[in-house]
Amino acid sequence: MIRSELIQKIADENPHLTQKHVEKIVNTVFDEIIEALAQGNRVELRGFGAFSVKARDARVGRNPRTGEAVQVDDKKVPFFKTGKLLRDRLNGKA
Numbered sequence: 001m002i003r004s005e006l007i008q009k010i011a012d013e014n015p016h017l018t019q020k021h022v023e024k025i026v027n028t029v030f031d032e033i034i035e036a037l038a039q040g041n042r043v044e045l046r047g048f049g050a051f052s053v054k055a056r057d058a059r060v061g062r063n064p065r066t067g068e069a070v071q072v073d074d075k076k077v078p079f080f081k082t083g084k085l086l087r088d089r090l091n092g093k094a
Contacts, residue, residue: 003030037078047085054079 001009003026011022036043037053044050058074082090 049082
């Protein structure tokens with residue numbers, strides 16, 4: 001599912017909201033998640049999962065075309081851990 005499909009589904013299920021309002025709500029939710037992660041905070045959506053930021057150390061990588069050693073800088077990457085309810089639904093337990 002892509003963002004536009006999510007917006008359309010929410011708009012279809014809530015006829016009292018315009019698509020423009022739903023789009024603004026969805027964008028606000030995503031923006032708040034991004035902002036919280038950028039500040040180093042954890043975002044937990046009960047039953048769905050938790051977003052957090054993990055730090056990766058600098059390392060020596062390889063260029064896949066040439067095999068040449070390349071220095072890869074340290075960086076922060078987003079990490080998502082699924083919640084129990086989501087895992088159970090994926091495995092047919094709920």
